[in-house]
Amino acid sequence: MNILVLNCGSSSLKYRLISMPAETELAGGEAQRIGPPTAKPSRIVHHVCGQAPQVHIAPMANHASAFEQVVRILQQTVGRTPDAIGHRIVHDGGLFGAHSRLDDKTIAQLETINDMAPIHNPPAVNLTKACRKLYPTLPQVAVFDTVFHATIPEAARTYAIPGWMSRDLGIRKYGFHGISHQYVATEAARLLKRRMNTLNAVSCHLGSGGASLCAIVNGKSVDNTMGYSPLQGLVMSTRCGDLDPAIALRLMALSEGDYKSVEQLLNERSGVLGLSGQSADIRDALAAVSRGDAHSARPELAAQIYLWRLRKYLGAYLATVGNADAVIFTDTVGETVPAVRWAMCANMEDFGLAIDPALNDHAGRLPTDISAPGSRVRILVIATNEELSIARSAYSLLTSESKPEKKGVAV
């Protein structure tokens, strides 16, 4: 079965055609600058596996027309059309609780929760509608970032607010980055030769934009640093992470009740960018510190706060998990910045965790284990592969549907 995995950004569409269950990637690419015409034309950077990437220029007013172009290019270059589509959708709003087959009913349900992930969900949901219109019979599956966190126990997902607020407004911890956390945890179990349902770990998805830690017990998520929205938790590139609710209130009062401007401030102009005043990339702040720039006081503070929050959450989740088998690092920062891994894992011997400085500095080919000899907890660096994770989930759902006797996956 060839599954086309689609991952919507606000003005981009990443795609990957993967043959399942062999997990062979056939082709992939990214449609860029989707939307109204700009000075630079919208284009698709496409590659067939084993070949150099090609650039296709085409007007793409919206994600639906980008999708049509992608299907056309796939037919031309690979000579195949997909047998199914796996959509990455960030938020299930607690409505589904499992990756789900998309039909008119489920798409309509998804549209009711657009406000819970106003940046991420609407373009993806619109795309599901377009795909269904173009290929009504093609099976489509929604793979959610929140679903891996559906197992977070009530004690960890409940905020201490009046009960009616939680019930009526759906305010609870949902957790995000689940597709990636699930993928690297599965890989870690494989590397450690353990069954997934016996794996205890802390997974650190440290992206160049968003980042979250996930506590995993018996292969299931039991906590995530992100909460009701992706704003909570770690200091991120432009997001503030944890904040005294009274500060949000104070900012709201200062802006005379204009909560949208506060939302924008906390999501887009805070985090590493707000602290350093220069760059949203933690790697720039770390580089300024190691160069000892004369004007590095603010970047240095940004780096310190970023690293300190990470270290504290690692400790919090090692305590939550109990005796973890592994700490897993993944995504851009987690895979490529040794200084971040070091700041988190050095001097953590009391947790049964010891990092090897040389292995950390030269992680090389992934996956790899950078723990010191004698460290009971393994420290693994694993390249995430969200597209493959989506293809696996979609394949598992579609094949279990066709075998009614196997009731392992909820629809």
Add this chain to the structure above:
Amino acid sequence: MNILVLKPGVRSIDWSLTGDGTRHTRAGQMDAAHIDRNLQALRGALADAPPETIAVRVNHGGTKFRGPAIADASSLAALTELVPEAPLHLPVVLSLLESGSRVFQNVPTILFFETAFFSRLPRRESAYGIDSDLAQSLGLRRQGYHGIYHEAASAHAIRQLGIPPRRARVLSICLEPHPEIAAVLGNRPVTCTSGATPLEGLPGHTSCGELDPNIVLTLARKLGWGPEQINTALTQRSGLLGLAGCPVMLDDLFAAEAADLAPARAVLENRILSACGAGMAAMGGVDTLVFSGRFHTAAKALGPWLSTRLTFRGGNERHPPRWIGFEEPLDRVIAERAQIVLLESATA
């Protein structure tokens, strides 16, 4: 020596008189609205044991007060400047000090600040992930609100440990209506669960504790509420009250028979364990846990459980963290420190 301890709140002022070698001889509460009249009545009631020193607990001292201070013209001027940072509390404190100097003439008065212990919190802990210029202009920094307890309890725990104080790693768990956990590394706090206000951190009797900041904005968007309405809901109707649906005190929560409170208890335990793990990572380990505050008896349930949960195979299993209770009430702690401050100022 008779020491009068005054703890001004927003609407009322608690007082107690501590005498030589005894526990509280007398204690009571007065309305904050008529301070002058109430203090005169108090002076009359204490005519047989007139206070020789007055110790005042002040909730907020910002970054100006890094330790106790004798109430004099310069400390009052500094306190007046801090009013915008604690507009509900400090005016009561200032009126109390003004009246106190008239009613109890020539009785030395010492100020003890709940925030002083946290004035040396490292910047990486005290700063938020927001624009640093904005944070500075609004004075937004993390601090603690039970510093007097944390300082006394952690010093007590360090004495019990018998290791060099500089190396001691203490998790100080203060069980008050607004509970607070601080990691204390060699007498210095390195983490604190509370934030720029007591709203952040662990859920309290009626305060929400940590929240996704987006929730505040969602309440504004979905309910059309303004900041004051949201503030009331989060400070007065949340926490254990919000979770359990009825007023709950910390000691009841951790009592063995409280089966109906199990969900609320599980939430608080989850947050406490996380905060302890975070503090342990901040210090690179933990030697001892110390429980203080008016609900310190909950340590009987929490102490053994936390000690087990903070012991790691292949890690600190040979030296699991100990736990102890610090049972001194706040007034007693303040009175004892007042004597020390007086002694030091006399010998200086």
